[in-house]
Amino acid sequence: MDWTLFFIFLAACGGAAATGVMFSPGQWYDALEKPAWTPPNWVFPVTWTVLYLFIANAGARIASEPANAYAMGFFAVQIAFNTLWTPVFFGLHKMKAALVVIAILWVAVFATTVSFWDLDFIAGILFVPYLIWVSIAAALNFEVWRLNRRGPITT
Amino acid sequence: MDWTLFFIFLAACGGAAATGVMFSPGQWYDALEKPAWTPPNWVFPVTWTVLYLFIANAGARIASEPANAYAMGFFAVQIAFNTLWTPVFFGLHKMKAALVVIAILWVAVFATTVSFWDLDFIAGILFVPYLIWVSIAAALNFEVWRLNRRGPITT
Numbered sequence: 001m002d003w004t005l006f007f008i009f010l011a012a013c014g015g016a017a018a019t020g021v022m023f024s025p026g027q028w029y030d031a032l033e034k035p036a037w038t039p040p041n042w043v044f045p046v047t048w049t050v051l052y053l054f055i056a057n058a059g060a061r062i063a064s065e066p067a068n069a070y071a072m073g074f075f076a077v078q079i080a081f082n083t084l085w086t087p088v089f090f091g092l093h094k095m096k097a098a099l100v101v102i103a104i105l106w107v108a109v110f111a112t113t114v115s116f117w118d119l120d121f122i123a124g125i126l127f128v129p130y131l132i133w134v135s136i137a138a139a140l141n142f143e144v145w146r147l148n149r150r151g152p153i154t155t
Numbered sequence: 156m157d158w159t160l161f162f163i164f165l166a167a168c169g170g171a172a173a174t175g176v177m178f179s180p181g182q183w184y185d186a187l188e189k190p191a192w193t194p195p196n197w198v199f200p201v202t203w204t205v206l207y208l209f210i211a212n213a214g215a216r217i218a219s220e221p222a223n224a225y226a227m228g229f230f231a232v233q234i235a236f237n238t239l240w241t242p243v244f245f246g247l248h249k250m251k252a253a254l255v256v257i258a259i260l261w262v263a264v265f266a267t268t269v270s271f272w273d274l275d276f277i278a279g280i281l282f283v284p285y286l287i288w289v290s291i292a293a294a295l296n297f298e299v300w301r302l303n304r305r306g307p308i309t310t
């Protein structure tokens with residue numbers, strides 16, 4: 001593992017992670033109707049911290065591989081849409097637009113996972129928890145939208 | 156040029172570009188004190204459209220190069236911080252935090268430009284207008300913060 005490379009990829013994750021700090025849940029989210037299986041708020045930053053360490057590690061591994069063109073392209077897409085989701089959901093409170101963003105994010109994470117797996121087994125494995133978590137987050141985004149689209153809270 | 160690869164990198168730029176559509180200037184920005192050299196609002200989306208085409212083109216060129224590890228790492232950092240800046244400035248109206256974000260973005264774009272240049276002359280050239288534009292945007296962010304930090308508009 002090239003640690004300089006790891007920290008460069010971690011910096012990219014830091015851009016995405018900063019949205020979670022700056023656009024935090026707050027009153028609006030707390031007041032929304034949520035499904036029974038919604039994880040408690042503290043679970044999200046803990047999970048994302050672990051996931052970002054995995055993502056940076058996997059990115060650094062694949063960056064060093066030859067023939068990584070598509071894998072690095074998909075990586076760029078997922079980090080951009082990961083950074084985009086939080087401001088759209090928690091900043092703008094646009095649950096439907098956030099659903100579109102997270103759908104694109106899911107496809108990008110899936111494509112990154114598959115292309116990483118092809119190049120390096122460990123990098124592929126490191127992306128699997130991320131794919132699972134984005135699946136859960138997408139389901140939560142969908143349910144929150146469904147339960148609140150006619151609710152009194154529209155902003 | 157591998158066009159599939161170009162469109163994957165363009166999708167990553169699309170994540171960053173979406174912030175410009177969703178977090179638009181509006182009344183808050185219009186009411187701020189701005190330096191005399193501030194470009195008119197219409198210049199920004201036009202410039203960014205051209206820049207994103209250049210960025211995607213350069214990214215696709217470098218992704219196909221061998222030994223692109225650092226270059227692709229820096230690319231990931233710049234696309235994440237590019238996506239982050241608009242929600243922080245236009246969404247949260249946090250001019251000082253946005254200044255920190257754009258400073259990191261500038262370093263990331265500079266590092267990407269240098270590392271791209273080393274691998275492929277054309278890819279390096281394609282990043283130069285982006286570096287110039289982020290320099291202008293950073294100067295504007297600084298000036299807007301300086302001129303308005305004691306102003307009546309604080310949110």
